[in-house]
Amino acid sequence: MKNSELLRRSLAAVWHPCTQMKQHAGGELPMIPVARGEGAWLYDFDGRRYLDAISSWWVNLFGHANPRINAALREQLDELEHVILAGFTHRPVVELSERLSALAGGTLGHCFFASDGASATEIALKMSFHSWRNRGLEKKQGFLCLEGGYHGETVGALAVTDVAIFKDAYAPLVRAAATVPSPDARKARDGETPADVARRTAAELERYLAEHHETLAAFIVEPLIQCASGMVMYDPEYLRLARALCDRYQVHLICDEIAVGCGRTGSFFAHEQAGIRPDFLCLSKGISGGYLPLSIVLTTDAIYEAFYDDATARGFLHSHSYTGNALACCAALATLDIFAADRVLVENQARAVKLAAMLAPLAERPYVRNIRQRGMIAAFDVDTADAGFSRRFYRAALDRETLLRPIGTTVYVMPPYIVDDEEIAHLGRSIAGALEDALPA
Ligand SMILES: *Cc1c(COP(=O)(O)O)cnc(C)c1O
Secondary structure: OOHHHHHHHHHHHOOOOOOOHHHHHOOOOOOOOOOEEEEOEEEOOOOOEEEEOOHHHHOOOOOEOOHHHHHHHHHHHHHOOOOOOOOOOOHHHHHHHHHHHHHOOOOOOEEEEEOOHHHHHHHHHHHHHHHHHHOOOOOOOEEEEEOOOOOOOOOOHHHHOOOHHHHHHHHHHOOOOEEEOOOOHHHOOOOOOHHHHHHHHHHHHHHHHHHHHHHEEEEEEOOOEEOOOOOEEOOOHHHHHHHHHHHHOOOEEEEEOOOOOOOOOOOOOHHHHHOOOOOEEEEOHHHHOOOOOOEEEEEOHHHHHHHOOOOHHHOOOOOOOOOOOHHHHHHHHHHHHHHHHOOHHHHHHHHHHHHHHHHHHHHHOOOEEEEEEEOOEEEEEEOOOOOOHHHHHHHHHHHOOEEOOOEOOEEEEOOOOOOOHHHHHHHHHHHHHHHHHHOOO
């Protein structure tokens, strides 16, 4: 296979996601053929390489073609690839449920399985609503989300996604949830700390809950970082206050850790940094190490018991063909094994310090704003009115052997947890150079 042949056939036959296809056809955006991956690197058919600094859309934790995950999957292939999960069960799905519940401190003892993040969101929304209904609180039908929140793009998940570029075209189809202001730390007024912003915005949350709690089923948040709307970071104080308010007003708290879970923010789950537990926890992306589509909704005994009944219709009947797929669960178990064996969270502390040091010199550039970081996610904003910035930066980074996809004018890095010093240095050079290329002097 040659690069050129694969590109031609891909543009003819594959409808690529999150893409205006005409930009590829017109040559404005390159299409990158990938022949193979190894560690943090992707290679094309000519041996040209790219450092995968965004973990292939935030999913890859331990590198491409990871030998340990590969070996586990090979073994699983010979045992069981998949089996219906209604009425049947298997070792990987049981072990994964037990281990995730243990990681969540034993408070979220029931795991429901799907394949993508948007479905996990929808499952949590359906479960929340249905559990209130089963308890006779039928008026609790509404949902609340944060401004700029992102929870997936199926029609149901778009209800709680507040990102215009993904939502506006489908607005007539969507039963939009209410939004409350984001605790975005960049909104600090003179003298305010990020915790002050959290308290100020939590007061607005309280006003909303006080008025609407009787018709509200759940409040859904991305703990600590609203990734898709531009790595918007906020203080854990907001989660502490939101948890207390949700308890006071009888509203479920859904933590969508699809992007920020699995060690991204420094703790295994992001919500741990606020010392709280949610009523629902959504996981996907990194949980399978970036190998296979898998999502999981964890919930409490109390919610599980609201469905436990003689009547079939009071059960949670959501069905999905590939639920609990054995190979995907096996990849997740192998991923959790690596966390345990390699003390990944501890090792990542040193890695995060190196990422910070790599970005620090950028602060001197007059157009760089709000350098921010939590664990293995770091970002900064570029002060430019140029709508073409993000595409030009993307291209310029590719020219420097690096995969980086700015969100608007926010440049971010979210590398796999295996990047070494040399790769971090490469990343630093690529960012510095791509900024110069993308912002003509
Ligand atoms: C990516 C993402 C989703 C959606 O996951 P998909 O697998 O792309 O459907 C939901 N919530 C958050 C926070 C995400 O980052």
